[in-house]
Amino acid sequence: MDIAVVSGLVLVVLIAVLLLARVPIAVTIGLAAFLAIAVVIGLDSATFVAAQRLTAGMNSTTLLAIPLFILAGTIMNNGGIARRLIDAAEVMVGRMPGSLAQTNVVANGLFGSVSGAAVASAAAVGTVMSPRQKEQGYTPAFAAAVNVASAPAGMLIPPSNTLIIYSLVSGTSIAALFTAGYIPGLLWMLTCAVVVWLYTRRDPELKQSLKLSLPVAVATLARALPAIFMVVVVIGGILVGFFTPTESAAIAVVYSLLLSMIYRSVQVRDMPEILLTATKTTVIVLLLVGVSAVLSWAMAISGIPSALADLMLGLTDSPTVILLIIMVALLIIGTFLDPTPAILIFVPILLPIVTEFGVDPVHFGIMVTFNLSLGTITPPVGVTLFVGSKVGDTPIEPLVRRLLPFFAALVVTLLVIVFIPELSLWLPGVLGAE
Amino acid sequence: MISILNSVLRPVCAGLFAFLLIVMVWQVFARQILNDAPAWTGPAAQYAFIWLVFAGAAWMFAEREHIAIDFFTKLLKIDRTRSLEVFVNLMSFAFAVLLLIWGGVRAVEITWTQAIPGLPFSTGQMFLVVPISGVLIALISLRHAVEAIRTGETAGDNESTEAI
Amino acid sequence: TGCTYGLQGTPETGKTMIFALDQAEDHPSYIALEAFSDRLEDATDGRWDIRVYPNAALGNQQETVQLVSEGSVDMVVASGTLLENLNRDFRTLALPLLYEDIDHQMAVLSDEEILGDLFTSLEEPNNLTVLGGFTQGERHVYTKNGPFTEPDDLNGQKIRVQESDLMIDMLSAMGSNPTPLSYAEVYTAIQSGVLDGAENNLISYMTTGHNVVAPHVALTAHQVGTDYVVINSEVFTGMTEEDRQTFLQEWQATVDHHTQMWVELTEEAADDAEAQGSTFTEVDQQAFTDGLAEMLEDELADPEVRELFDRIQNYEG
Ligand code: NA
Ligand code: NA
Numbered sequence: 048m049d050i051a052v053v054s055g056l057v058l059v060v061l062i063a064v065l066l067l068a069r070v071p072i073a074v075t076i077g078l079a080a081f082l083a084i085a086v087v088i089g090l091d092s093a094t095f096v097a098a099q100r101l102t103a104g105m106n107s108t109t110l111l112a113i114p115l116f117i118l119a120g121t122i123m124n125n126g127g128i129a130r131r132l133i134d135a136a137e138v139m140v141g142r143m144p145g146s147l148a149q150t151n152v153v154a155n156g157l158f159g160s161v162s163g164a165a166v167a168s169a170a171a172v173g174t175v176m177s178p179r180q181k182e183q184g185y186t187p188a189f190a191a192a193v194n195v196a197s198a199p200a201g202m203l204i205p206p207s208n209t210l211i212i213y214s215l216v217s218g219t220s221i222a223a224l225f226t227a228g229y230i231p232g233l234l235w236m237l238t239c240a241v242v243v244w245l246y247t248r249r250d251p252e253l254k255q256s257l258k259l260s261l262p263v264a265v266a267t268l269a270r271a272l273p274a275i276f277m278v279v280v281v282i283g284g285i286l287v288g289f290f291t292p293t294e295s296a297a298i299a300v301v302y303s304l305l306l307s308m309i310y311r312s313v314q315v316r317d318m319p320e321i322l323l324t325a326t327k328t329t330v331i332v333l334l335l336v337g338v339s340a341v342l343s344w345a346m347a348i349s350g351i352p353s354a355l356a357d358l359m360l361g362l363t364d365s366p367t368v369i370l371l372i373i374m375v376a377l378l379i380i381g382t383f384l385d386p387t388p389a390i391l392i393f394v395p396i397l398l399p400i401v402t403e404f405g406v407d408p409v410h411f412g413i414m415v416t417f418n419l420s421l422g423t424i425t426p427p428v429g430v431t432l433f434v435g436s437k438v439g440d441t442p443i444e445p446l447v448r449r450l451l452p453f454f455a456a457l458v459v460t461l462l463v464i465v466f467i468p469e470l471s472l473w474l475p476g477v478l479g480a481e
Numbered sequence: 482m483i484s485i486l487n488s489v490l491r492p493v494c495a496g497l498f499a500f501l502l503i504v505m506v507w508q509v510f511a512r513q514i515l516n517d518a519p520a521w522t523g524p525a526a527q528y529a530f531i532w533l534v535f536a537g538a539a540w541m542f543a544e545r546e547h548i549a550i551d552f553f554t555k556l557l558k559i560d561r562t563r564s565l566e567v568f569v570n571l572m573s574f575a576f577a578v579l580l581l582i583w584g585g586v587r588a589v590e591i592t593w594t595q596a597i598p599g600l601p602f603s604t605g606q607m608f609l610v611v612p613i614s615g616v617l618i619a620l621i622s623l624r625h626a627v628e629a630i631r632t633g634e635t636a637g638d639n640e641s642t643e644a645i
Numbered sequence: 646t647g648c649t650y651g652l653q654g655t656p657e658t659g660k661t662m663i664f665a666l667d668q669a670e671d672h673p674s675y676i677a678l679e680a681f682s683d684r685l686e687d688a689t690d691g692r693w694d695i696r697v698y699p700n701a702a703l704g705n706q707q708e709t710v711q712l713v714s715e716g717s718v719d720m721v722v723a724s725g726t727l728l729e730n731l732n733r734d735f736r737t738l739a740l741p742l743l744y745e746d747i748d749h750q751m752a753v754l755s756d757e758e759i760l761g762d763l764f765t766s767l768e769e770p771n772n773l774t775v776l777g778g779f780t781q782g783e784r785h786v787y788t789k790n791g792p793f794t795e796p797d798d799l800n801g802q803k804i805r806v807q808e809s810d811l812m813i814d815m816l817s818a819m820g821s822n823p824t825p826l827s828y829a830e831v832y833t834a835i836q837s838g839v840l841d842g843a844e845n846n847l848i849s850y851m852t853t854g855h856n857v858v859a860p861h862v863a864l865t866a867h868q869v870g871t872d873y874v875v876i877n878s879e880v881f882t883g884m885t886e887e888d889r890q891t892f893l894q895e896w897q898a899t900v901d902h903h904t905q906m907w908v909e910l911t912e913e914a915a916d917d918a919e920a921q922g923s924t925f926t927e928v929d930q931q932a933f934t935d936g937l938a939e940m941l942e943d944e945l946a947d948p949e950v951r952e953l954f955d956r957i958q959n960y961e962g
Contacts, residue, residue: 065572066550067550067553067554068553068554068565068568068569069549069550069551069553069554069560069565069569070549070568070569070572070573071547071548071549071569071573072547072548072549072550073547073548074547074572074573074576075572077576077580078572078575078576078579078580081579081580088663088717092715092716092717093584093717094579094580094583094584094587095584095587095588095591095712095715095717096584096712096717097579097580097584098580098581098583098584098585098587098588098608098611099584099588099704099708099711099712100704101580101581101584101611102531102588102608102611103704103705103708105530105531105534106527106531108523108527110530111501111505111526111527111530114498114501114530114533115502115505118498118502289513290509293505294505294508294509294512296505297502297505297506297508297509298509300502300506301506318495318499319491319492319495322494322495322498322499323491323494323495325498326494326495326498326533326537326540327537327541327546329498329533329534329537330533330534330537330538330540330541331541331546331547331548333534334534334538337534341580344703344704347698347702347703348663348698348703383550383552385548427550427552428550428552587715591711591714591715592711595730596730
């Protein structure tokens, strides 16, 4: 038998069995990749290769941005900054029907534009918003659904840890990916806003809006300005080339720490606990990055990606069909896997196939991230969904029912983004970030 | 044993993270304000980071904080069975022994004398954290497995809901 | 080991060797190595062949050299800078003014007598045998503004070099202000004026597109670069005498094949560059040689280093 087949079988069977038996994902990928390598070069050598790839996979300056963005997010999560961003969002959309729901959508967008992760946003914004929404007579399920549906926009709006991971596996520029994410991220928010609007047309209960006096509005926006200014420092610094992404992440930590201390939402004695919370997330992501580097080696040595590429290219020569197949496959994969492991495992296989058809790697990164972000709000496994249900104090089942219209609308938006590359590539082109 | 381990690993992780942050902030400050890019900050941050990840990994195994997919085991109602708990921990044990201890020791041997530019350490010394973390994870997994056999206690994993 | 799948085999019976390469499939190294594999397979009745993994799929050079040393990968292409960290004598082979031209370089690298035990010196500590080298061609300086002919013209010009103290010293001795920067950033750095130019061989000059932003090429030929091909020592010494002779014979043919392709591609690159508006300037060689000779005094302070250097410089086929 061909070694690609033997090694590939070892990988697929082991990953399937161990994942389904609730073995930790990092252990699953690491063990399966190790055995697939051992099939090719022997057990003893495979141990060395695995340990070397594990550390080599983590040994990248770019990756250092991830723990720092996670830390900044954790600090911002501790009140202060999040609350001011939500107040600002309320000023911006408070006059619309369904104001609290629309505020939630915009607040997730604002939080997403200073934080690298979607889940932090769902937690921070949801914690503040769901009591307010319940007060206004929203059902907990609807309130939580709005929060869960809109939070993943933060994975597309920079900074984004998911896009950093994609940049790492695809070798594309972070500045290009970050700028490419803005318009699709805004489209994600817009889609949610439209669905909320449709809900309010059907249900007059949701229609009320807030009346804010102009002085209060101005004062609220002014109070949020320092937090919003962080976007300018972090993203502007990267685009102008003043900071590397890693340095701008360090600046984000210092800036959010200073703000939180001024707002008295974080004190020095809170730091160890904050560092440990950020450590947990960092370790989860980085162990996945490490074992995925072992997996990439396993796939390279046995020639699996090129065998699969030949197989797919043999099926059809239509780029539209290939992209549709890939998008459907990723939607299914995303129901079980979170974006980080899914990108680490599948992008090395899929990217060479789509570039063969002239798809831009940056555009592909945006559609993959958009697609897999949808997976975080779907059962059976979805981090954003779980967090949203927890902070919204509502069971999964009614929440998912309220989520369905959002999900359907977002799938349509996904197709728009897949087939109109300019939505992703126009901004990086204009800003010279290619 | 596990609580002692935790009380050691927590300050180690927090300390490494703080060190990493301070080095990165210093690098930005030195480059942008002092106009002088020190050679040691890059590798120092990089190696603190790798130590943080492996020390943190041991700590997370001790606290049972990993992401796993329990959808199917719940569906089949075997999620909390003793045999599944033992199986899961034996897999973690195998991972630690094969990749981290065996592979880690070989990596340390081969790179022990390989100098790191700008730092007074060798690559091999940097790699030491891999087998150390491996020994801890192997012991923790065995301990969890034995607990499951002896007491029938199947804690399962904490749902880790932090951002990924 | 009793595994019958895949790339495993023993040196005694022959095997499929794993070759880690950080170049792409259209690079002369890849093409030469694929042809090497085909000829080797024919010549040994299918006992030996090579599977080349391009595009750094198995890791970067430093990592893959470790893998060859350990035995999980059989062969690899390694830069002189990397081998210099294992044995400082490899630095001598990277000095300026050492080789007259590519023919001189390839003659020296194929001559066991002149190099002494340099190529076997890594066997004992590192389990690595150096088979020989692929030329990386003559390196020239190219700039955004120009043309220039004298070291004085280069004064204050920021020229990108690899992160190697030897290259920094060399470009300083040539009058410029050498600036180490990672390869990927060079294009935009020259375009935006952060750098004034860079130095490389003409093939890379064209494949990187640097000709667009730095059209003035000064034919300094300050160094003739070498990439070394390294094999795991146990695999090499474990071959039967007959197979090893066949292997070495085909290896020499591979080097010749590579050199021939390199020369042709360099000519093509020069033609393309000219067609796209680059200018080539002959420089005042003596003026540059004087500057570099001064730098060489320090490098050749050790009599043994000087002896090897002189032996190579004065070598005549
Ligand atoms: Na974001
Ligand atoms: Na999901």
